[in-house]
Amino acid sequence: MDNGYHYVYPICQIYNGEICAVQKSGNMFVAKVFNLSRKNTRQAAYYELRLMLLCNHQNVVRAVNFFQDDDFACIVMPKYRECDIYExxxxxxxxxxxxxxxxSAGLQYLHQLHIIHRDLNPSNIFVDQNGHFVIGDLGSAQLCHRNNNNEYVAQVMVGSAPFRAPEMLNTTYSFCVDLWNFGLMIHELVHGQFPFEFETEAEFLYLLKHFEYQPESRNNLIDDLIWTLLNKNPCKRYEYTKVVAKLQ
Incomplete structure (x- = not known):
């Protein structure tokens, strides 16, 4: 490492580099190290850094530092607790x-900045030292711009297969894909399983097209929240903010 940061131990491999723990002046951080020899990795590193520098919210990951050489680029971030979010x-x-x-607060903040996360799943939610939950990994995120219909949209299907939203099968989609992912996470936390099962990519794509969420009950606000977030109509998912307000 460089810029005063010292490599401590690996955390995980990613498709274009590595996530690792680093130390500087006795303080621990996490570094996302991009291998610049891989195609388009330099642009990916700069784009992710750009999105992180736009953010200043306790529930969204932030960049602490950035440095690079001829071979690697490195985004330094706060060190969060190493734990499985479900456990x-x-x-x-x-x-x-x-x-x-x-x-919910982190998502609303990102969407106000016109950023779609596009890969919201348990491995990208962290817990900071004060017990706050933080949305991390903006590697698949996209800063959206208005189209000819004055809508903020994205076009490429990305993200982990179980967490892709139905509208990703369409030509364009918008911020509501993150709300679908949010609903899936809460459902798995509360009920211990996904609301649907599949074994192959083809089965998943079929389910994505035809799935209609039917809750066993709506006896409490959390069940009502899941039902709202997993609505097949993306626009109706925005009503989740009313349910979250009641939970608070």
């Missing part, structure tokens, strides 16, 4: 409402 919430059931309100 953490199972052990701290009283934190579920905090999870919902924190992720």
């Amino acid at each position: 953490y919430l199972m052990e701290n059931e009283n934190k579920l409402l905090n999870f919902i309100t924190d992720v």
Whole structure:
């Protein structure tokens, strides 16, 4: 490493580099290291850094530093707790409402900046040292611009297969794909499983096209929230903010 940061240990490999723990002046951080020898990686690193520098919110990851040489580019971020988010919430059931309100606040902030995360899933939610939930990894995120119909849209299908929203099968989609992902996470946390099952990519794409969420019950606000977020009509998912307000 460089710029005063020292490599401590690896956390995980990514398609264009590595995530690792680093240290500087006795303080721990996380570094996303991009291997610049891989095609389009330099542009990806700069774009992700650009999005992170736009953000200043306690529930969205931020960049602490950035440096590069001829071979690597490195985005330095705060060091969050290393834990499986589902296991953490199972052990701290009283934190579920905090999870919902924190992720909701982070999403609303990103969407106000016209950023779609596009890969919201449990591996990209972190817990900071104060117990706040933080949306991380903007590597698949996109800053949207208005189209000819004055709508903010994206076009490329990205993200982890189980968390892709139905409208990603269309030509364009917008911020509501993140709300679908949010609903899937809450459903799995509350009910211990996904609302649908599949084994192959073809089965998943078929389900995505034909799936209609039918909850077993809507006896409480969290079930109502899941039902709202998993609405096949993207525009109706925005009503989730009313349910979150009631939960608070």
